[in-house]
Amino acid sequence: MADLSINFAGIKAPNPFWLASAPPTNSGYQIMKAFEAGWGGAVWKTLGVPVVNVSSRYGSTDYRGSRMVGFNNIELISDRPLADNLKEIEEVKKYFPDHAVIASLMVESKAEWHQIIKDCENAGADGLELNFGCPHGMCERGMGSAVGQEPEVLKTIVEWVMEVATVPVITKLSPNISHITDPGLASVQGGTDAISLVNTFKSIVGINLDNYAPYPDVGGAGSNGGYCGPAVKPIALNMVRELASHLQIKGTPISGIGGIETWRDVVEYLLLGASSVQVCTSVMHYGFGIVREIEAGVLQFMDDKGYDTIYDFVGKALPNVKEWKDLNLNHKVVATIDEEKCIGCELCYIACEDGAHQAIGLSGDPGNRTPYIIDDNCVGCNLCSLVCPVQDCITMDRRDDGKAEITWAERMANNDVPTTFNDSRAGGLGHYVPEPSLALKKNQK
Ligand SMILES: Cc1cc2nc3c(=O)[nH]c(=O)nc-3n(C[C@H](O)[C@H](O)[C@H](O)COP(=O)(O)O)c2cc1C
Ligand code: SF4
Ligand code: SF4
Numbered sequence: 001m002a003d004l005s006i007n008f009a010g011i012k013a014p015n016p017f018w019l020a021s022a023p024p025t026n027s028g029y030q031i032m033k034a035f036e037a038g039w040g041g042a043v044w045k046t047l048g049v050p051v052v053n054v055s056s057r058y059g060s061t062d063y064r065g066s067r068m069v070g071f072n073n074i075e076l077i078s079d080r081p082l083a084d085n086l087k088e089i090e091e092v093k094k095y096f097p098d099h100a101v102i103a104s105l106m107v108e109s110k111a112e113w114h115q116i117i118k119d120c121e122n123a124g125a126d127g128l129e130l131n132f133g134c135p136h137g138m139c140e141r142g143m144g145s146a147v148g149q150e151p152e153v154l155k156t157i158v159e160w161v162m163e164v165a166t167v168p169v170i171t172k173l174s175p176n177i178s179h180i181t182d183p184g185l186a187s188v189q190g191g192t193d194a195i196s197l198v199n200t201f202k203s204i205v206g207i208n209l210d211n212y213a214p215y216p217d218v219g220g221a222g223s224n225g226g227y228c229g230p231a232v233k234p235i236a237l238n239m240v241r242e243l244a245s246h247l248q249i250k251g252t253p254i255s256g257i258g259g260i261e262t263w264r265d266v267v268e269y270l271l272l273g274a275s276s277v278q279v280c281t282s283v284m285h286y287g288f289g290i291v292r293e294i295e296a297g298v299l300q301f302m303d304d305k306g307y308d309t310i311y312d313f314v315g316k317a318l319p320n321v322k323e324w325k326d327l328n329l330n331h332k333v334v335a336t337i338d339e340e341k342c343i344g345c346e347l348c349y350i351a352c353e354d355g356a357h358q359a360i361g362l363s364g365d366p367g368n369r370t371p372y373i374i375d376d377n378c379v380g381c382n383l384c385s386l387v388c389p390v391q392d393c394i395t396m397d398r399r400d401d402g403k404a405e406i407t408w409a410e411r412m413a414n415n416d417v418p419t420t421f422n423d424s425r426a427g428g429l430g431h432y433v434p435e436p437s438l439a440l441k442k443n444q445k
Helices: 028-037 082-095 110-123 151-164 181-190 230-244 263-271 281-286 290-305 347-355 383-387 408-413
Strands: 006-008 011-013 017-019 041-043 058-063 066-073 100-105 127-131 169-172 194-197 201-203 225-228 254-257 276-279 333-337 394-398
Touching: 011 100, 017 290, 028 041, 028 082, 028 290, 066 230, 066 281, 082 100, 082 110, 100 110, 110 127, 110 151, 127 151, 151 169, 151 181, 181 194, 181 230, 194 230, 225 230, 230 254, 230 263, 263 276, 263 290, 276 281, 281 290, 347 383, 383 394
Parallel strands: 017 041, 017 276, 041 100, 100 127, 127 169, 169 194, 194 254, 254 276
Antiparallel strands: 006 011, 058 066, 066 225, 201 225, 333 394
């Protein structure tokens, strides 16, 4: 069987599946329960000067019957006294010496950083995570994302930390910034041992239509919160990828966070350069037990592909993430409908007719509801295959007959690109579009 153990910037763990700093890591009780369930590491709920929280404090985006597709919170860092947390860190380490216990920290002054680092190291923490992420509450006090959005300030604080830390330091980034590589690079320049991301996205999940307060409702008012859960995964994945492929950042271990729920999510983060992952929302939704499916799935994937350790495939997808200009313009696909599988719902027809390229036709025969593709009109955009509710009913078939590759970059180099508003080298020129008047019902057959 494959070996899941990791050495993440010097922090050893039996597997790369860690709990993110959040309510599931609020106490030693929860973390011991999680370790027994199979999690390999945990980042303790952020420690600092304890806070006072409001209620309610969570909101959710539910979508078509799925609860908590996106999750929003206005919770602050730990409200428990530091001494209690330190005592429990010590206890967890006694029971689980080989698991990773990482103390997440957020304080203000240099003296406070130095003191809390010493306290956590004395308690036996295997690593430290610097929380420069919370986009609510703490940032109003000059911490959290207020630091994550100012690379120079972030770098200075990482430097303060590195002056005294004797265990590995992970800098946790805020995604509330245009270029994630700016704080990423600042953290590397400050001397961080590793990076984790993402913390939550500044958000409002909805408004109560009776009292006009944003959710979560705190007595008729609310505040922007931090958004996470499955909805944020695509954005987080891209941020991980940007750091993992940045010339001056790559090589720094990355812990990937954001919307992880299944083994597949984990593998995707690893393929894009993360070498550990952290999970919050899906554990808050389904409990610690989800790690069993995650572990079994990752092990099966590794066996199927012949990988012995996760390092055999960390970053393996990175070379395939190119700039748009380097994609093959001659690669052409066209949709094909499998008549055996089609249930005649006509969703593909509506989508292509109103939202794409009018490349799907209907037979007009009430006895035959299977639409057909008009090959000449199909631009191979994928939309119909994405809306089709039947697995593999619409496939995209290659039609370029292996024509030589040509990229935009190469066409630029050859001076073979549209340069004027009516240039005949534009891609859409000559492509079928119906006459505008055909849109009117009276002109349709
Ligand atoms: C209720 C709640 C509280 C959180 N508290 C913290 C915190 O104290 N420190 C921190 O670094 N991140 C905190 N986070 C952010 C998570 O650690 C994580 O970065 C984020 O939720 C994205 O992961 P997910 O999509 O798996 O939830 C919190 C998230 C939630 C939902
Ligand atoms: S791939 Fe796009 S253009 Fe082609 S049939 Fe489907 S929706 Fe229409
Ligand atoms: S969406 Fe799929 S199932 Fe529905 S009509 Fe189109 S091909 Fe058939």
